[in-house]
Amino acid sequence: MRIVTIALTLLALSLTATLAWAQEQSTNPEAYSGPAWSPYLVGALIGVLSMFTFYFSNKPLGASTAFARVAGMLGTMVAPQHTKSLKFFKDKKPAVDWELMLVIGVIVGAFLAAWQGGELTGQWVPPMWEARFGESVGLRMVAAFIGGGLMAFGARLAGGCTSGHGISGTMQLSVGSWIAVIFFFVGGIATAMLMFRI
Amino acid sequence: MTADNPTSSESFSKVNQLALGLFFGLIFGFLLQKGGVAKYHILLGVLVLEDFTVIKVMLSAIIVGMLGIFAMHQAGLVELHIKPTRYAANVIGGLVFGVGFALIGYCPGTGAAALGQGNYDAIGGVLGLIAGSYLYAEASGALSQSVEKWGDRGKLTLPDLVGVSTRTFVLVLAPLLAMALFAVERFTQGR
Numbered sequence: 001m002r003i004v005t006i007a008l009t010l011l012a013l014s015l016t017a018t019l020a021w022a023q024e025q026s027t028n029p030e031a032y033s034g035p036a037w038s039p040y041l042v043g044a045l046i047g048v049l050s051m052f053t054f055y056f057s058n059k060p061l062g063a064s065t066a067f068a069r070v071a072g073m074l075g076t077m078v079a080p081q082h083t084k085s086l087k088f089f090k091d092k093k094p095a096v097d098w099e100l101m102l103v104i105g106v107i108v109g110a111f112l113a114a115w116q117g118g119e120l121t122g123q124w125v126p127p128m129w130e131a132r133f134g135e136s137v138g139l140r141m142v143a144a145f146i147g148g149g150l151m152a153f154g155a156r157l158a159g160g161c162t163s164g165h166g167i168s169g170t171m172q173l174s175v176g177s178w179i180a181v182i183f184f185f186v187g188g189i190a191t192a193m194l195m196f197r198i
Numbered sequence: 199m200t201a202d203n204p205t206s207s208e209s210f211s212k213v214n215q216l217a218l219g220l221f222f223g224l225i226f227g228f229l230l231q232k233g234g235v236a237k238y239h240i241l242l243g244v245l246v247l248e249d250f251t252v253i254k255v256m257l258s259a260i261i262v263g264m265l266g267i268f269a270m271h272q273a274g275l276v277e278l279h280i281k282p283t284r285y286a287a288n289v290i291g292g293l294v295f296g297v298g299f300a301l302i303g304y305c306p307g308t309g310a311a312a313l314g315q316g317n318y319d320a321i322g323g324v325l326g327l328i329a330g331s332y333l334y335a336e337a338s339g340a341l342s343q344s345v346e347k348w349g350d351r352g353k354l355t356l357p358d359l360v361g362v363s364t365r366t367f368v369l370v371l372a373p374l375l376a377m378a379l380f381a382v383e384r385f386t387q388g389r
Contacts, residue, residue, distance in 0.1 A: 105223020
């Protein structure tokens with residue numbers, strides 16, 4: 001009787017461990033936690049937030065220009081004359097602006113939300129990435145750096161990112177925004193399928 | 199800020215606006231995290247067409263924001279901020295953005311949110327975003343004389359293109375987008 005209990009306990013433990021390992025290692029997004037709140041509610045609230053930013057700040061939500069302002073400020077420190085001579089920084093002065101403050105707020109707001117919901121991750125490599133490409137932090141950082149670089153270049157060329165075009169531009173029915181967001185997904189789906197499903 | 203300084207009210211409103219930006223950002227980041235779109239697997243999930251949380255958040259935001267902002271604009275309460283349509287730049291920039299989006303697994307706004315929730319790999323992404331922005335600035339003179347001129351249509355909107363009034367277009371598009379959301383929900387069983 002006792003041996004059976006021990007055997008069953010061991011079996012249960014090993015099954016749990018296997019399941020946990022499978023969950024840790026899966027490239028299937030559904031193996032991991034979903035959104036804490038209804039995505040419809042969150043989306044609707046982002047729509048309402050857009051109305052507030054238009055009314056109180058006369059600005060649409062957008063994120064990518066903030067990184068360009070930081071690039072301009074760093075460039076001004078390292079090579080002031082050269083940075084000042086570039087066309088883009090003549091149009092967008094390198095300074096702390098509304099959008100940069102917005103992005104700083106996003107970092108803090110997401111921290112508060114994750115903290116409140118017990119979802120702080122504290123991880124260098126996302127599990128779904130690890131399941132496919134291994135636990136190397138270096139490889140993940142290189143991919144994130146190159147990805148971030150391409151994304152910023154693409155956003156500047158296209159005129160906005162998933163916030164500026166994808167939410168603010170589309171809701172104002174800008175043709176360029178709808179085209180840009182469609183091609184964000186065309187490029188993104190093709191690349192992600194190559195990375196994860198082929 | 200002294201009262202006799204002629205620019206004091208101007209600089210006060212500037213500081214005010216920066217504080218408002220921070221405040222709106224706090225809410226935006228809180229919502230992005232709660233909506234799950236700061237999570238790597240949820241963003242990658244939409245790109246491998248297996249998790250549609252991102253689509254649900256975006257379409258809900260578009261429907262509510264579109265109705266709200268055009269109603270407020272009609273009432274004379276807000277100005278519109280329509281980005282220019284440049285066919286070549288929108289398409290090429292969009293594709294380059296998409297490739298980068300899949301490589302990193304976050305977009306610029308959700309990357310900031312990912313960093314906030316403790317995904318430290320987003321630090322590499324932020325450095326990349328800064329480097330990529332500077333690289334674009336280096337090329338901005340040449341690009342503005344070439345790619346960005348191809349198919350430049352200015353502030354073109356979908357109602358202009360179709361040839362109907364904005365109000366009609368909004369009142370048709372909103373239920374269509376809502377139906378698209380119902381379809382997504384129905385055919386993906388919750389994810």
